[in-house]
Amino acid sequence: MTVNPFLNEILQIIFNNLDDDIDSLFSSLFVNKNWCENVIPVLWRRPFGHNLETTKMKKIIPILLSQISLQERINLGLENIPTKTMFNYVWFIQQFDISLLCSLIYDNEYIMAISKTIFMKTKRLDELTFSGNFKKKLCKNIFTLPNLQMLLNHITKLKFNTYGFNLSFSDLSIYFKNIKDLTVEFLFEEYKNNLKFFEDLIEFISVQNNLEYFNLNVNPPMFSDDYNRHMEKWRGLFFKLSESHSIKYIMIKGCFNGEQTDLNFLFNCSNLEELHLDSMIIDFDQMICLKDIYLPKLFSFSLLDCFIISGSGKRYEEKFFKWLDYIMEFLKNHSNNLKELKIISYRELRE
Structure with a gap:
């Protein structure tokens, strides 16, 4: 019996809207063959993003190993791994979390074989997730595969966790030039590593x-003197972001305890649509610029649990109410386009 192509289109629309509903997608596999054929591409688009338990995620490994070449199977001495599968699963993969793969298996040869297969056989790769503990040599071996640069040029979303500091943004700058969405999870290390990281991040940007979307989460250590030190490149990071006139979204959470945020960088962000500052240290004197800043496309703004500091010598009450005045002027400037606003502060203004 011939399946109506129109039915396939309807099923694809339904399944695409269930992209985050894993239970429903898995259940759909067992309805009939036609449903299965339409839901598999959706499920395998983000196989590393289903947020399953580690024991369940490990079940993906034999399927991925079944996709590698015969010679690699021989070299790895694989047994009890299927040689034929119903689908060419790797073809559908658009999101690859190398960090998660490394946490599921610890053998570099297996990691290399699976990574190589995904990069060489996928139809299109849009998103990559890395961790700093990923081996630099292994990274180079993967990214220098034949004809891979064309695939890397199409990757627009990158997530990076600094844990380990083996792999840096200076390594990634060689291969990635078209990132639109960048998310960075920064974990404190010793001072020289922190400084090098921000230098490399600025170079990468x-x-x-x-670049349109930038999300930085600075995780303070429980015990570290480095957290209280100034970071010379902190101000430069914001102004480098503002040089990217395509930037639409900025989300910063956390900062160095001895560093301040200069909001003057916003003068250059004419295309900014969303600005979210969370748990940051902002210099009261630098907030004066807010009354003169107008971002014509800004529709969402949040200022959450930030420290407002100043050493200007003004009376506490004057500084506190002036801070509110500058924020109010900023909001008035955007009264016609601002749709989402959230300002929450549990922290007192301090000297």
């Missing part, structure tokens, strides 16, 4: 052609 500078070589991107069209």
Whole structure:
């Protein structure tokens, strides 16, 4: 019996809207063959993003190993791994979490074989997730595979966790130039590593052609003197972001305890649509610029649990109410376009 193509289109629309509903998608596999054929591409688009328990995630490994070449199977001495599968699963993969793969298996040869297969056989890769503990040599071996640069040029979303500091943004700057969405999870290390990280991050941002979304989460250590030190590149990071006139979204959570945030960088962010500052240290004197800043496309703004500091010598009450005045002027400037606003502060203004 011939399946109506129109039915397939309807099923694909339904399953695409169930992208985050894993239970429903898995249940759909067992309805009939036609449903299965339409839901598999959706399930395998983000196989590393289903947020399953580790024991369940490990079940993906034999399927991925079944997709590697015969010679690699021989080299790895694989047994009890299927040689034929119903679908070419790797073809559908658009999101690859190398960090998660490394946490599921610890053998570099297996990691290399699976990574190589995904990069060489996928139809299109849009998103990559890395961790700093990923081996630099292994990274180079993967990214220098034949004809891989064309695939890397199509990757627009990158997530990076600094844990381990083996792999840096200076390594990634060589291969990625078209990242639109960049998420960074920063974990404190010793001072020289922190400084090098921000230098490399600024360099990475500078070589991107069209960066639109930037999300930085700074995780303070429980015990570290480095957290209280100034970071010379902190101010430079914001102004480098503002040089990317394509930037639409900025989300910063956390900062160095001895560092301040200069909001003057916003003067250059004419295309900014969303600005979210959380748990940051902002210099009261630098907030004066807010009354003169107008971002014509800004529709969402949040200021959450930030420290407002100043050493200007003004009376506490004057500084506190002036801070509110500057925020109010900023909001008035955007009264016609601002749709979402959230300002929450549990922390007192301090000297």
